[in-house]
Amino acid sequence: MARRRTARRARTAAVLAAAIALAAAGCSGSGGKESEDKPEQSGGGGEGPGTARMKIAMVTHSGEGDTFWDIVQSGAKKAAAKDNVEFLYAANKDGKEQAQRVQQYIDADVDGIIVTLAKPEAMRDAVRKAVAAGIPVITINSGAQFSKALGALSHIGQEETIAGEAVGEELNKRGLKKAVCVIHEQGNVSLEERCAGVKKTFRGSVENLNVEGTNMPSSQSSIEAKLQSGKDIDAVVTLGAPFAAASIEAKEGAGSKAEINTFDLNEEVVKQLKAQQIGFAVDQQPYLQGYLAVDGLWLHKTNANVVGGGKPVLTGPAIITEKDVPALEKYTANGTR
Template identity: 50%
Template sequence: MRFSRLAAIAGTGLLVLGIASCSSTGGKPRESEGGGGGGTVDTPRVTIAMVTHEVPGDSFWDLIRKGAEAAAKKDNIELRYSNDPEAPNQANLVQTAVDSGVAGIAVTLAKPDAMRAAVQNAEKKGIPVVAFNAGQDAWKEMGVKEYFGQDGYIAGQSAGERLRSEGARKAICVIQEQGHVDLEARCAGVKNTFPATENLNVNGKDMPSVESTITAKLQQDPSIDYIVALGAPFALTATQSVKNAGSSAKVGTFDTNAALVDAIKNGDVQWAVDQQPYLQGYLAVDSLWLYLNNGNVIGGGQPVLTGPSFIDKSNIDAIAEYAKGGTR
């Protein structure tokens, strides 16, 4: 299965460059500022729910939501966004959306087993469901119509190859939510191409704890010369842990935000693997509009990949303007 994924992506290679605050209770979205959207279609106005596993304070989700809002504005959609990092609570939010009679649902599947019943309840009521960001291995067998995101394992392999090319000797891969299928897949991919990798589980809901845990690990094992974080806020925290520990370890990461731009420019963070979250949010909403209004299904039964691509000093200037605008 892994081989087939690699074969599927090999023809295209890695993408070089890809094309704010969130509420836990949903409701009418705030006005989008820039970031595309264009004119509004004249199709009937419908309501679509987007339900994610966002941890409050993680700026990654601002990009997801901004893309979703841009598509909703263009497509004359009322977008109801809600989130909860605990899978049973997220499933309850999906069920609430089903009970309210929304026209479609876009959902992340970080813990697919916990989401299965609610997703299938939507499908039984004829409500189309698309998945994005997490659940690349589970969406199809759950009956979900489309998936938008990167393959975490392939992205991890790319990061591991980068470590090897840079001459790293030992790395830690920092997982901020144990059991999250996509995060686990990323670290498994890193270890596949860079075997001298050890997973380090941290509590992503407590950033001071993240900092102290990474610091302690670096002090305990001075041979660690690379930290791979799985989110921009955790990468920025890891740079402080490096200083705390008096370590010379370098930091690379998955995902971006505006603050990470300066960190890459000044060398605190070496690179970021970008899965284009704005694009994920945009495509999730836009695909539901296409299905509802024209019966279109994107991807031919295969995941639509939005990454991985690398952002580093060689191309950060091209990304910086978009990052400051909140779309990269």
């Protein structure tokens, strides 16, 4: 293992030496050499960063059809194209499967790994193995409180309890009294923290409702049944953008007057805000999470930088309402917000 770490340090030193030599010679950013590893350039048509090809993998807890992670990947791919990085992605809602993916990337000797810690116990050993193998790790989105102890360079995302508290305060401002907090993935610590945060600051009552997040018709039916049995429920808080639409349908089916609000933002949520079908959304900037994670690993390898200085880098929360729609529509249409 020591031999492997020595080899990795040697490769890093070689990358830095090459970059310095290119700068001293006044070479172009691409090094004046075409390569099959050269990344696709961004719209500006600029050249690459002049650093050796890297391979960075991301493993998340995304379930099938979760558009949030499309936006995360969009940011990661943009940074990868800029930094001459081959970006690899894998996802599974099962913690053990996520850990196995991390192990596969360790075995493939990637240059960096990005992971989520929605289920930290399942991921703990795999992350520690990556760090022990000399592979830098950055955590994103979930499990900020576990990141440093597992040896990750930094965590990028929002502080989930604080985000939940912000939602509770917003519900208070709106004069709401009884809320349902919809958890679409049981065992996900970040989702539980959000609902706990809502309960902490909301002066009304909050009840958690667990639904089958990978089965949207089932989720909608569960929400509708809850609204039918609880006519005094005046607020539904969903923890992911796709569940806002399901809640709107459930509300209509139940004949409820509850206000629908949601965590996370996408093009559909912005349209729902504009149509006043939902009251507000909580934006944690997933594009930024993906972009900064890839860029952070590139900076660490090429210049020994640590984004955030070892402390979490916060990308949210921000409360988004109808008045914010004009400033966001073009970005959500592009799939970057």
